[in-house]
Amino acid sequence: QLQLQESGPGLVKPSETLSLTCTVSGGSISSSSYYWGWIRQPPGKGLEWIGSIYYSGSTYYNPSLKSRVTISVDTSKNQFSLKLSSVTAADTAVYYCARLGPAGTLAYWGQGTLVTVSS
Amino acid sequence: DIQMTQSPSTLSASVGDRVTITCRASQSISSWLAWYQQKPGKAPKLLIYKASSLESGVPSRFSGSGSGTEFTLTISSLQPDDFATYYCQQYNSFLTFGPGTKVDIK
Numbered sequence: 767q768l769q770l771q772e773s774g775p776g777l778v779k780p781s782e783t784l785s786l787t788c789t790v791s792g793g794s795i796s797s798s799s800y801y802w803g804w805i806r807q808p809p810g811k812g813l814e815w816i817g818s819i820y821y822s823g824s825t826y827y828n829p830s831l832k833s834r835v836t837i838s839v840d841t842s843k844n845q846f847s848l849k850l851s852s853v854t855a856a857d858t859a860v861y862y863c864a865r866l867g868p869a870g871t872l873a874y875w876g877q878g879t880l881v882t883v884s885s
Numbered sequence: 886d887i888q889m890t891q892s893p894s895t896l897s898a899s900v901g902d903r904v905t906i907t908c909r910a911s912q913s914i915s916s917w918l919a920w921y922q923q924k925p926g927k928a929p930k931l932l933i934y935k936a937s938s939l940e941s942g943v944p945s946r947f948s949g950s951g952s953g954t955e956f957t958l959t960i961s962s963l964q965p966d967d968f969a970t971y972y973c974q975q976y977n978s979f980l981t982f983g984p985g986t987k988v989d990i991k
Contacts, residue, residue, distance in 0.1 A: 803980075812972065812982055812983070812984045812985050813929065813972055813974075813982040813985075814982065815979065815980035815981065815982065818980075826979065828979065828980075829886065829979070830886075862928055864928075866980075867934075870917070870919075870974075870976025870980050871919050871931060871934040871976065872919070872921070872929070872931060872974070873931045873940065875928035875929060876928065877927075877928060878928055
């Protein structure tokens with residue numbers, strides 16, 4: 767059974783860079799059929815797609831966040847990572863990693879990790 | 886950018902009720918629409934993909950319909966486990982989620 771697990775600091779200072787890693791188990795991140803993505807959810811609010819990456823390194827990002835986002839992949843560790851720069855309190859959210867199936871369906875999700883931006 | 890809207894934002898219903906949630910896209914997305922269920926503190930769960938295809942393991946009381954810009958999620962007979970928030974998501978151009986519909990107990 768495919769499993770995804772987010773990891774990283776739960777507290778980030780304003781203006782700094784948020785960094786998270788998603789570790790995939792029970793399947794290969796190098797599968798040709800899937801993209802891997804990050805989605806976030808501010809407390810009490812809805813879901814926002816951040817961006818996605820293919821195992822080859824090809825990426826696409828939410829245009830509203832593109833200037834601050836970098837997603838990378840490490841196939842040797844079966845991991846992919848998110849960096850979000852210049853964070854503010856508005857970036858406080860639960861961050862989920864997920865696998866994108868054909869045409870963008872999200873059938874597998876991590877449990878989510880809360881990242882709080884505060885000094 | 887494609888914008889998604891959902892109605893209603895909150896729906897109060899009783900066990901056994903037939904429930905319908907509507908999702909609209911700001912431009913045609915063909916049938917590239919999915920529905921998710923989310924419970925507090927949990928990740929969303931995929932229910933429906935390609936507008937009307939039921940994800941494996943999802944009860945048949947859930948169904949989806951629509952194409953173009955208007956879509957519906959129907960729960961034929963609401964069960965206690967179905968009280969949750971439901972999101973639509975388009976994947977015609979990047980990914981965008983609707984704002985969600987909370988189904989609570991009447």
